Amino acid sequence: MFSRRFDMGVKVGGAVVGAVAAIVFLVGYFGVRNSVADVGYRPDQPVPFSHKLHTGELQIQCQYCHAGVEASAHSPVPTTQTCMNCHTAVKAESPKLKVVRDSYESGQPIEWARIHKVPDYVHFNHSRHIRAQIDCKSCHGPIEEMGVVSQFKPLTMGWCLDCHRNPEALIVGARPISGVFTGKLHAVKDLLDSSYIFTPIAAQVGKSTPITVPQFGSYDTDIPPLTVAGIPHPKKAGIGPENCSTCHY
Amino acid sequence: MTVVQEQERLQASLLGEEPVREGLVLGNPSVRDVTARIASIVESKITLKYLATLAVTGGMAAWGLFALYYTFTVGIGAWGLNNPVGWGWDITNFVFWIGIGHAGTLISAILFLFHQKWRTAINRSAEAMTIFAVICALTMVLSHTGRPWLFYWLLPYPNQMQMWVNFRSPLAWDVFAVNTYFTVSALFWFVGLIPDLATLRNYVKSDIAKKVYGVLSLGWTGSTRHWHHYEIGYMILAGISTPLVLSVHSVVSFDFTVGILPGWHTTIFPPYFVAGAIFSGFAMVMTLLIITREVLDLKQFITLKHFDNMNKIILATGMMVGYAYAMEMFIAWYSGSDWERWVFINRAMGDYAWAYWTMVVCNVVSPQVYWFKKARRSIPLMFVISIFVNIGMWFERFTIISTTLHHDFLPASWGYYSPTWVEISILIGTFGIFLSLFLLFAKFVPVIAIAEIKSILPGSQPKHHHTPHS
Amino acid sequence: MSTTPVGVIGEFTEVNAAVAAAEKLRDAGYRSWDIHTPYPVHGLDKAMGVKRSILSYFSFAGLVGGLSTAVGLQYWTGAVDYKLNIGGKGFFDWQFSVPIDFELSILGTALLTVAGLFHLCRLPTWYNRYQDDESFKKATDDTFVVTIDSEDDRFSADGTQTMLRQLGAANVHLVTATAE
Numbered sequence: 089m090f091s092r093r094f095d096m097g098v099k100v101g102g103a104v105v106g107a108v109a110a111i112v113f114l115v116g117y118f119g120v121r122n123s124v125a126d127v128g129y130r131p132d133q134p135v136p137f138s139h140k141l142h143t144g145e146l147q148i149q150c151q152y153c154h155a156g157v158e159a160s161a162h163s164p165v166p167t168t169q170t171c172m173n174c175h176t177a178v179k180a181e182s183p184k185l186k187v188v189r190d191s192y193e194s195g196q197p198i199e200w201a202r203i204h205k206v207p208d209y210v211h212f213n214h215s216r217h218i219r220a221q222i223d224c225k226s227c228h229g230p231i232e233e234m235g236v237v238s239q240f241k242p243l244t245m246g247w248c249l250d251c252h253r254n255p256e257a258l259i260v261g262a263r264p265i266s267g268v269f270t271g272k273l274h275a276v277k278d279l280l281d282s283s284y285i286f287t288p289i290a291a292q293v294g295k296s297t298p299i300t301v302p303q304f305g306s307y308d309t310d311i312p313p314l315t316v317a318g319i320p321h322p323k324k325a326g327i328g329p330e331n332c333s334t335c336h337y
Numbered sequence: 338m339t340v341v342q343e344q345e346r347l348q349a350s351l352l353g354e355e356p357v358r359e360g361l362v363l364g365n366p367s368v369r370d371v372t373a374r375i376a377s378i379v380e381s382k383i384t385l386k387y388l389a390t391l392a393v394t395g396g397m398a399a400w401g402l403f404a405l406y407y408t409f410t411v412g413i414g415a416w417g418l419n420n421p422v423g424w425g426w427d428i429t430n431f432v433f434w435i436g437i438g439h440a441g442t443l444i445s446a447i448l449f450l451f452h453q454k455w456r457t458a459i460n461r462s463a464e465a466m467t468i469f470a471v472i473c474a475l476t477m478v479l480s481h482t483g484r485p486w487l488f489y490w491l492l493p494y495p496n497q498m499q500m501w502v503n504f505r506s507p508l509a510w511d512v513f514a515v516n517t518y519f520t521v522s523a524l525f526w527f528v529g530l531i532p533d534l535a536t537l538r539n540y541v542k543s544d545i546a547k548k549v550y551g552v553l554s555l556g557w558t559g560s561t562r563h564w565h566h567y568e569i570g571y572m573i574l575a576g577i578s579t580p581l582v583l584s585v586h587s588v589v590s591f592d593f594t595v596g597i598l599p600g601w602h603t604t605i606f607p608p609y610f611v612a613g614a615i616f617s618g619f620a621m622v623m624t625l626l627i628i629t630r631e632v633l634d635l636k637q638f639i640t641l642k643h644f645d646n647m648n649k650i651i652l653a654t655g656m657m658v659g660y661a662y663a664m665e666m667f668i669a670w671y672s673g674s675d676w677e678r679w680v681f682i683n684r685a686m687g688d689y690a691w692a693y694w695t696m697v698v699c700n701v702v703s704p705q706v707y708w709f710k711k712a713r714r715s716i717p718l719m720f721v722i723s724i725f726v727n728i729g730m731w732f733e734r735f736t737i738i739s740t741t742l743h744h745d746f747l748p749a750s751w752g753y754y755s756p757t758w759v760e761i762s763i764l765i766g767t768f769g770i771f772l773s774l775f776l777l778f779a780k781f782v783p784v785i786a787i788a789e790i791k792s793i794l795p796g797s798q799p800k801h802h803h804t805p806h807s
Numbered sequence: 808m809s810t811t812p813v814g815v816i817g818e819f820t821e822v823n824a825a826v827a828a829a830e831k832l833r834d835a836g837y838r839s840w841d842i843h844t845p846y847p848v849h850g851l852d853k854a855m856g857v858k859r860s861i862l863s864y865f866s867f868a869g870l871v872g873g874l875s876t877a878v879g880l881q882y883w884t885g886a887v888d889y890k891l892n893i894g895g896k897g898f899f900d901w902q903f904s905v906p907i908d909f910e911l912s913i914l915g916t917a918l919l920t921v922a923g924l925f926h927l928c929r930l931p932t933w934y935n936r937y938q939d940d941e942s943f944k945k946a947t948d949d950t951f952v953v954t955i956d957s958e959d960d961r962f963s964a965d966g967t968q969t970m971l972r973q974l975g976a977a978n979v980h981l982v983t984a985t986a987e
Contacts, residue, residue: 089538089551095934125497245498249889331891368845368949493880501884505896510906517910521917528921531930536845536947555931559843559946561829563928565852569860570924574917577866581913588906791949792846799826799850 130238131201135187144232150224161213165200168192203239204228210245210335226251252330361455361793363637368791375783375790376540378633387780394772401766404759405480413483415759422742422754427481428592430764432734433617434474434771435515435589436610439582440618441467442522445529446578449571455646457789458638461533462629462775463622464526465782469774470621471519473767478515480763507591514588521581525574528567531557532788586614593737600680600741603668609661613730616654616700619647620726627720629779638785645713651726652707658733659701676746684740688753692736699729810983813936814840814956815967816943817976822848825951828974829854832953835970839959843946865923866916873915877908940982954982 142148151157153166168191175185191198206212217227225231229240241247366374408415418425441463448456479485491512493502502509534554541547557563587607594606623644630639669681685693703725706712713719744751778784791797819825819842829842833856842851885891886898896903925931937943937954946952953976955967964981971979 089556089935089938090548090933092934095556095932098931098933242497245500246496249499330889372845372948493884499889501889503891503893504881504885504907505893505903507906510910513907513910517914520914524917524921528924532846532947539944539947551933555925556933556935557928557930557947558935558937558943559845559952560928561842561844561848561851561855562857564844564847565857566860566862566924566927568847569862570920573863573866573920577913577916577920580909584906584909584913588910591906788846792848797822797846797848799823799848 125242125244126239127242128238129203130236131203133201133236134198136184136236138235139231139237140233140235150231157214158218159215161211161215163214168198203237204243206243211337212335248335249330252334361458361640361642362790363640365795366637368794368797371787371790371794372536372540374637375785375787376537378779378784379537379546379781380541383780387776391773391776394769394776397765397769398773399766399769401763401769404762404766405476408480408759408763409485413481415757417754417756417760419752419754421745421750421752422739424481424738424742425754426735426756426760426764427477429731429734429738430767431474431477431481432589432610433731434470434477434767435518436586436614436617436730436734437621438467438470438474438518438522438618439586439611439614440622441465441470442518442525442578442582443615443618444622445525446575446582449575450579453646454793455643457786457793458635458640458643459622459626459647460789461526461529461782461786462626462778462784463618464522464529465778466622466625466771466775467522467618468519468526469771469778470618471515471522472774473771474515475519476767476770477763478511507588507595510588511592514585518581518585521574521578525578528571528574529786529789530782531555532559532567533783533786535559536787537783583611586610598741598745599674599676600684600737603665605661605664605668609658609665612654612657612661613700613733616651616658617726617730619651619654620723620730623647623651623719623723624727625775627716627723629784633779633784635785638790641714644716644719645710648707648713648719651722652704655700655704655726659697662697662701680741680744683744684736687740688743689736689740692732693740696729696732696736699725700733703729810985812957812962812964813982813984814954814962815964815971815979815981816937816940817953817968817971817974817979818942818945819951819953819976820949822951824975825953826851826854828953828971828976831974832955832970835961837955837959837961839962840953840955843943843952843954845947845949845951848951860927862920862923862927865926866920869915869917869919869923870912871915872919873911873913874908876915877911878904881907936984937982942978942980 142153143150153170154163155166155170157163168188171185171188172192175182175188179185187198190196218224227241227243228237231237362371413427416425416427418427441460444456444463445460448460479488482488482491491502491509502512504510531554534550535557538547538550538554541550587610590606590610593601594603596602626639627644630636666681666685669677672678684690703722706718706722739754743754819828825842825844826848829851832840833854842855844851881904882899890898935943942950943952943954953971955962955971957964961967968979968981
């Protein structure tokens with residue numbers, strides 16, 4: 089057998105190592121998993137394009153470049169031609185735009201680095217979310233303040249479900265901000281002060297039961313109204329479902 | 338043995354307390370002889386023959402691991418699976434190995450509860466075999482998932498997907514059953530080992546071995562106060578392992594029966610699988626023990642009486658399995674279901690008839706020789722039959738899986754399944770892993786439960802006398 | 808450097824003598840003592856006056872813990888946290904919960920039985936005050952080794968040794984430790 093010191097050493101050492109391992113695991117697992125899920129991912133882009141300048145200061149509506157996002161599953165990245173609509177006249181000689189001009193002349197698209205991506209087995213449909221009156225900022229964050237765009241939300245399945253289960257608590261009622269719905273541009277500096285923007289709409293629509301709580305074979309829970317007090321409800325029929333085939337099809 | 342002990346034993350026999358029977362341990366060894374005999378296996382030098390054998394089995398294991406590596410990098414398209422046969426050798430091997438793993442705990446637990454003292458000579462190696470077989474089974478199911486590095490998806494844990502395991506699925510039950518079985522078997526085995534490791538700690542000469550056995554034996558001293566807890570703990574573990582053994586293969590059979598495919602959707606499966614598991618497990622114990630007994634010269638402890646008893650169990654469980662084969666056929670006819678009838682006619686006479694009849698000959702016909710005592714005590718014969726049973730039980734699983742799948746409801750999609758070199762290599766590999774682990778076990782761990790053997794030696798227990806309670 | 812007595816050791820090689828000696832020592836009122844045996848000797852614990860083991864309470868706690876974990880896990884994940892309609896089956900029904908209820912009950916019982924066993928036997932303890940004594944090492948081979956600790960109220964280096972010799976123990980001797 090062994091010395092008393094060995095006995096105590098192994099036991100105390102084992103307890104310490106075990107406790108440290110447990111703490112490291114728990115902190116690592118629950119603490120930093122969002123950064124593991126690429127929050128803050130900010131790749132270098134081929135062109136030093138600033139959303140802060142274009143969206144924030146110049147107030148260009150999102151759909152000017154990301155045209156068709158409200159009608160299609162995919163939010164398109166603009167073609168070089170879209171850039172050149174303005175840049176044939178504005179800053180036409182800027183050295184920062186050389187890549188854009190080269191692309192325009194050669195006909196070869198610019199290779200933008202993709203930031204937001206969900207796995208192939210998940211179908212995220214932009215148009216459905218926009219039609220449910222969910223603002224771009226709910227997922228993409230304060231784009232108008234980003235010089236270089238980075239990923240703002242983890243895009244994990246759990247993050248999707250948080251909203252699909254309880255949209256009224258999580259979706260910021262800042263719908264006019266990108267002008268998607270109003271067609272009208274807003275001064276961000278005014279809107280930032282508005283309490284309307286950052287008030288979750290839960291208080292305004294009251295409590296509703298998710299529609300994915302079917303009793304055997306049928307959906308017999310009440311479907312919430314399309315609008316409550318004039319405010320569109322994101323959880324109207326068919327929106328915010330929790331069944332697998334909503335996204336995995 | 339002292340004269341006094343001898344007299345007492347005789348007296349006890351005459352009083353009927355210790356019936357005069359064929360001894361479980363031959364040659365009347367003393368307690369010290371038992372220690373020396375079994376510990377000497379651990380103390381003996383590693384021979385060239387041992388290393389050569391280990392190299393062969395290790396090579397098999399390495400080859401299997403390479404095939405697994407190939408599977409993981411290429412995907413399970415490397416296997417012969419396709420529509421309509423989506424389960425092939427992977428699940429066949431899994432069910433085969435998990436079945437092999439049933440004998441160990443059966444011997445340790447059920448026979449312990451029934452006070453079958455003959456189990457003491459074979460329980461250690463049978464339990465070890467159980468653990469190694471379950472390791473092989475786990476290897477098979479993990480590779481079957483296709484992406485084994487995501488194995489933890491099978492467990493309910495808080496995750497970023499906010500998803501949980503589907504507890505309505507028998508596949509989830511299987512995860513719990515097999516893992517519980519592995520954990521409990523390993524605990525049971527280790528608890529049984531502790532006193533023997535302490536014996537080795539005090540027996541071996543080499544300093545390193547002393548330290549290793551010293552750490553592993555956890556400082557066991559043989560204190561009676563500890564034995565008191567130990568015996569109760571061992572009894573409880575045996576008590577809970579008994580229903581566990583019966584449940585594990587039942588749950589494995591649910592993987593088939595809860596589905597609705599003809600040939601699988603039958604109520605006889607749970608008992609039939611359990612009987613088959615015990616049958617195949619005992620056959621594997623026989624195969625290994627016959628070799629171990631010869632090589633390590635353990636004829637003193639593992640006697641023909643042990644083999645006789647085990648062969649009786651093989652005969653009994655073989656008959657149960659045969660009954661199940663017949664009953665399946667009968668119920669298929671009696672059900673009046675066209676599909677059920679077709680599947681069973683196809684099983685016996687279709688493309689896989691060769692596998693079916695191999696199974697019947699090996700499992701039902703070959704053990705019939707055990708009606709004769711001479712056959713039950715003939716080492717060469719029982720060795721051959723144990724191999725037959727192993728083969729037969731593998732084919733049983735193969736038959737069940739492939740005959741149901743290869744002809745599904747749509748004749749246009751009927752097919753025939755045959756394995757690729759990868760699957761064959763993996764099967765060889767699991768045998769390599771199994772045999773390598775068993776070889777390491779036989780050399781470095783007491784192959785026979787020393788303390789248990791000592792406790793059943795004649796005269797090792799006090800004669801009955803009135804003990805006033807304090 | 809002074810030496811302090813750790814206890815007295817005596818050897819028995821005959822099981823009935825060991826049991827008889829255990830009864831005598833028990834009746835003499837010794838408390839902090841033990842007999843180390845190579846295998847479990849039936850009735851020796853009783854002869855020593857060892858109280859009934861509380862291990863089965865550990866096991867029962869494990870059973871209750873395992874079963875409630877299983878039922879709670881399946882109910883909470885299926886019927887509370889994420890209700891998914893799968894093939895029209897209920898979100899939670901006791902029928903489909905039985906296999907996992909059973910398995911986790913067994914697992915809980917086994918884990919707590921072993922944990923309780925280790926706790927009650929103070930395993931692992933890789934150190935024992937008698938460990939360097941040659942007689943003590945025989946306890947895992949073929950000898951029934953009596954150890955009587957110096958902490959026992961009735962312990963006296965000479966008296967205890969004499970008593971052990973009278974009970975028929977061989978190789979009775981005092982074990983001492985060097986004070987640090």
